[in-house]
Amino acid sequence: MKSITPHDQFFKGLAAHRMIASIKEPKHIETALALRNQLSGVFLLTGHIGVLKGYVDVFKEHQIPVFLHLEKIGGLNTDIYGLDYLAKVIKPAGIISTKTNVVKTAKKMGLITIQRFFLVDTEGLDNIAKSLCQTEPDIIEVMPARIPEMIGMVKAFTSLPIITGGLLFDESQAQECLRNGAAAISSSKPELWKGSYSFQEQKKLRKFI
Known part of the structure; x- marks a missing residue:
């Protein structure tokens, strides 16, 4: 029987769950594990090279796709050698x-790639469009989430799934992002991980599985 790949696992998770746990403190790892049936994955924004594999292995044991935010991990070089070590030894589902x-580079090594963008003005939209022509990541993350109408503007020039996060304080704000076309929400607030989130574009995600 063909084993499910991290890519398939994550995109199938997105078809059922709209929330991704962004973990900024090690103490929240246990909370994410306890809520694993409500999450499509986790973004790891804490730790260093000495503990990284242990963290990743814990999530993999619980079948939770884990993505490493490379600018937030201490001691990890993001040159070709560092990324090769990441892909072959630490083995996360992907990177941010x-x-x-x-x-x-990470995409060439078989990792799921999420490119994060910050929208601070209208020029940011042009920067996203230009960057996507060069990189072709698997997913994009647009921040902050408190400008949900911008999600529709980004969707006008890309068919890639869009994750959004940042400055979310309650479930209604997260739902507004989903109504504007976000594939999922990323949040560092455990209280939001427990919410129930709906999604109207499940058919569009199927082509990525």
């Missing part, structure tokens, strides 16, 4: 980065 060259 704001850097175009890092995303391009």
Whole structure:
């Protein structure tokens, strides 16, 4: 029987769950594990090279796709050698980065790539469009989430799934992002991980599985 790949596992999870736990403190790892049936994955934004594999292995044991935000991990070099070590030894489902060259290299190594963008003005939309032509990540993350109408503007020039997060304080704000076309919400607030989130574009995600 063909084993499920991390790519398939994550995108199938997105078809059922709209929330991704962004973990900024080790103490929240246990909370994420306890809520694993409500999450499509976790974004790891804490730790260093000495503990990283242990953290990743814990999530993999519980069948939770884990993504490493490479700019937030201490001691991890993001050159070709560091990414090769990441892909072959630590083995997360994928990575998150704001850097175009890092995303391009990680994708070649078989990792699911999420490119993070910050929208601070309308020029940010042009930057996203130009960057996507160069990198072609698997998913994009747009921040902050408190400008949900911008999700629709990004969707006008890309068919990639869009994750959004940042400055979310309650479930109604997260739901607004989903209504505007976000594939999922990323949040560092455990109280939001427990919410029930709906999604109207499940058919569109199937082509990525």
